[in-house]
Amino acid sequence: MSMHLWRATPLLALFVALVACLPRPLAAQEYFEQYGLSPQSSALDLGGQPLGYPSGVISAVMQRDRILQKALDGLGHPLKVHAFRRGADMVGLLAAQRLEAGLLGDMPTLLAAASRSVLVVGLVKQTSTSIVAAGVTQVVGLKSKRIGYVPVSSAHSTLLQGLASVSLGETDVTLVPLGVDDMPQALLRGEIDAFSAWEPAPSLALAQGDKNRIIYRGLTTDYFVISRDFEQRRPEVARVLVAGFVRAIEWMRQSQINLQLAAQWVLADGQALTGKASAATAAQIVFIARRDLLGVPSAPVIVRSASGTAPLKNEYEFLERLNKIQAPAKWENVADAFLYDGLRRVLADPRKYQLRVFDYQG
Numbered sequence: 001m002s003m004h005l006w007r008a009t010p011l012l013a014l015f016v017a018l019v020a021c022l023p024r025p026l027a028a029q030e031y032f033e034q035y036g037l038s039p040q041s042s043a044l045d046l047g048g049q050p051l052g053y054p055s056g057v058i059s060a061v062m063q064r065d066r067i068l069q070k071a072l073d074g075l076g077h078p079l080k081v082h083a084f085r086r087g088a089d090m091v092g093l094l095a096a097q098r099l100e101a102g103l104l105g106d107m108p109t110l111l112a113a114a115s116r117s118v119l120v121v122g123l124v125k126q127t128s129t130s131i132v133a134a135g136v137t138q139v140v141g142l143k144s145k146r147i148g149y150v151p152v153s154s155a156h157s158t159l160l161q162g163l164a165s166v167s168l169g170e171t172d173v174t175l176v177p178l179g180v181d182d183m184p185q186a187l188l189r190g191e192i193d194a195f196s197a198w199e200p201a202p203s204l205a206l207a208q209g210d211k212n213r214i215i216y217r218g219l220t221t222d223y224f225v226i227s228r229d230f231e232q233r234r235p236e237v238a239r240v241l242v243a244g245f246v247r248a249i250e251w252m253r254q255s256q257i258n259l260q261l262a263a264q265w266v267l268a269d270g271q272a273l274t275g276k277a278s279a280a281t282a283a284q285i286v287f288i289a290r291r292d293l294l295g296v297p298s299a300p301v302i303v304r305s306a307s308g309t310a311p312l313k314n315e316y317e318f319l320e321r322l323n324k325i326q327a328p329a330k331w332e333n334v335a336d337a338f339l340y341d342g343l344r345r346v347l348a349d350p351r352k353y354q355l356r357v358f359d360y361q362g
Contacts, residue, residue, distance in 0.1 A: 049087060151177055
């Protein structure tokens with residue numbers, strides 16, 4: 001991404017400050033520049049994460065939805081789905097209006113919503129992320145250790161929470177930026193002493209031997225978000241996309257065969273992104289999708305607390321105390337993003353939005 005674009009867009013100020021703190025190899029990642037993303041494009045560009053489940057499973061299904069493709073073609077916004085290694089890479093693109101929608105973990109969602117870049121459509125995942133360590137039995141034992149992490153991710157937030165629980169901070173450990181699919185092998189080779197990640201990385205590491213164990217778990221959620229600017233300009237197009245999101249989840253709930261096929265699709269998408277086969281199996285992906293999404297009765301609807309407070313407020317305040325979220329970001333922007341009613345409108349009119357009609361490629 002060109003530097004003049006970053007400077008020219010005030011909404012990016014928060015993300016730029018955060019990225020500036022990252023190690024240069026990850027901060028300078030530009031693999032997504034080959035996607036040709038542009039605010040002037042007529043395409044509806046959706047960002048997915050094929051290395052994360054069940055998030056990547058949803059984008060894999062939406063990408064193959066003929067009903068969604070036909071509807072968006074008719075509205076002049078053909079669907080294009082792009083694979084990202086991590087949600088943080090989408091935050092700046094959403095703010096710059098180079099992406100219209102994305103599937104993000106809770107920390108990237110907070111950053112994007114706090115700067116008024118996105119509206120939050122619905123729940124994608126409700127589960128936990130884990131800190132896995134080799135030869136360490138308690139979080140306090142991580143002091144001075146090398147810890148693999150994905151910067152600005154849900155697992156990064158879990159790592160910060162785990163360290164804070166024993167009065168440690170990022171300066172008390174050595175942070176090693178890694179791709180989530182590389183972490184189990186890096187731990188096995190002794191290149192790191194621990195890592196913080198989402199499934200299936202923790203389970204893959206535990207299967208490597210008794211030396212590895214989970215020493216901390218943190219609750220985490222993923223969300224489907226849509227560009228606030230795009231929704232305001234084309235609200236009906238946004239709702240058609242939301243319908244594709246709902247349809248993908250309902251189709252997977254219909255049968256085990258559908259879910260297994262979706263798992264095969266996301267494995268293929270992940271291999272296309274990385275050039276190598278995933279260590280995860282289709283059976284593991286099916287299990288994760290059922291546990292973390294399809295088995296959540298309310299999903300994709302986001303359930304508010306009894307007090308009516310929008311989700312993620314505790315995490316927002318925690319990250320704010322650590323100076324990970326700074327002005328001009330505001331909690332009120334996040335709370336407002338969760339008020340988006342597109343999902344409610346779509347669910348209220350299943351016939352119009354063809355929520356019970358399915359036609360997928362392959």
